[in-house]
Amino acid sequence: QCPWGAPKTASISCSLADVMSEQLAKELQLEEENAAFPEAVAVAEGPFITGENIDTSSDLMLAQMLQMEFDREYDAQLRREEKKFNGDSKVSISFENYRKVHPFDSDSSEDEVDWQDTRHDPYRADKPTTTPKKGFIGKGKDITTKHDEVVCGRKNTARMENFAPEFQVGDGIGMDLKLSNQVFNALKQHAYSEERRSARLHEKKEHSTAEKAVDPKTRLLLYKMVNAGMLETITGCISTGKESVVFHAYGGKSATEDDKVIPPECAIKVFKTTLNEFKNRDKYIKDDYRFKDRFSKLNPRKIIRMWAEKEMHNLTRMQNAGIPCPQVVILKKHILVMSFIGQDQVPAPKLKDVKLNSEDMKKAYYQILNMMQRLYKECKLVHADLSEYNMLWHDGKVWLIDVSQSVEPTHPHGLEFLFRDCRNVSQFFQKGGVAEALNERELFNAVSGLNITADNEVDFQAEIEALEKMNEDHVQNHGKKVSTFSSDGDPPIYNE
Ligand code: ADP
Ligand code: MN
DSSP: OOTTOOOOOOOOOSOHHHHHOHHHHHHHHHHHHHHHSOOOOOSSSSOSEETTTHHHHOHHHHHHHHHHHHHHHHHHHHHHHHHHHHTTOSSOOOOGGGOSSOGGGSOOGGGGOSSOOOSOOTTSOOOOOOOOTTSEESOGGGOEETTOHHHHHHHHHHHGGGSOTTSOOTTTTTTTOOOOHHHHHHHHHHHHHHHHHHHHHHHHHHHHHSSSOOOHHHHHHHHHHHHTTSEEEEEEEEEEOSSEEEEEEEEOSSOOTTOOOOOSEEEEEEEOOOSHHHHTTHHHHTTOGGGHHHHHHOOHHHHHHHHHHHHHHHHHHHHHTTOOOOOEEEEETTEEEEEOSEETTEEOOBTTTOOOOHHHHHHHHHHHHHHHHHHHHTSOOBOSSOSTTSEEEETTEEEEOOOTTOBOTTSTTHHHHHHHHHHHHHHHHHHTTOTTOOOHHHHHHHHHOOOOOOOSHHHHHHHHHHHHHHHHHHHHHHGGGOOTTTSSSOSSSTTO
């Protein structure tokens, strides 16, 4: 044996061509980058949020949390400066545009209230407001007509806020700007065409982000609930809809601030903060005088929160009337926590998915008939999206869910919504073989207590619309004198 040993033949692991290959270089770099910056934890695997996993799970999340805090501080400082700058001058300049946090997905100062007050129901019918019939208000030289230039100008400026959310109107509103009718109409025209254009652009974008369950802000809010001991674990997603995402969670040990005991299993409904879907819902709220004042002043983010708030109050009304429905646990911004209908993480099936025997089917029908009547008479609500998709079968009975869009019967389109509900229910049970099921017109009369005699769909619909119109006129003419809403007795004033 040679004392120096034989030189080992170095195994050539790659050729010169490989070394020079750009392809390989790229792959190596990617590998390195992936090791240094791992992707955010996937939502689907394992529990979604628990007490432990959140704060260390993702650097990105941490960075976003910090950035959010920073932005909030920055904006608070900005607000202080704005206040100082304006003093008590009559014309004020808004610093809104300099804010760090984009106004549509940020928290403004009033939003920083951590837990919402859930006791008061602001959706009860107010006295409706009307434009004075005479066309003027006031006396003597203080008289103001609706054509008053200054008033009109201000109104126009305020109405600008009703344009599409994406349409930047600047901060003229804060500056007490006055717009002439001509300028306003030109702007309105422009806003409409912008809205259509941006809807087209949005369609594509929406699609690609639909998979991601919730945004960082929502994650943070959910985390806070877990951290506060209110929820034990958020196990995962039950449903992803156009307007909301629903999660399952195990309730925590500590009670809510108003001492409500947390149910062992909860459903968390997160209303989507992407705005375009909600514009479809305008018709539910736009003509509703209950919202006239609130709606015109709100930004889109708050409108979404209002849907959550509305669902909460409607559920509470139903609960009080003894209608089987989820029990509200807590509302936080656009997140509604309620009791879970189902067991061991398995949600109760929708009526459309469950196969009932004929006896249960009949039982379900009579129960729904009774619930619809109570919903109308006692809760003064029309579900407005009632179908086999929004009724769950659990514990041998039907549970009503999804009531964020429900309206009062006196809503300008309330009776039409009711008729649609009746049609869905009738058709479902007639197809399901319940011989006793009323047809949609009979059901409508049975629920509303009205007596519309038309024997065909078209005439029936026409009578409904006539009634709605009559009611609107009544509201307009009698203004403050309408008291039939708020006091006891039948909800609408149709039967006077
Ligand atoms: P959407 O507006 O997306 O239809 P829903 O309130 O109808 O919202 O909820 C979507 C789905 O989530 C329901 O069809 C139901 O399967 C499930 N779900 C919602 N709330 C609950 C609950 N409290 N318990 C169990 N499942 C629920
Ligand atoms: Mn639904």
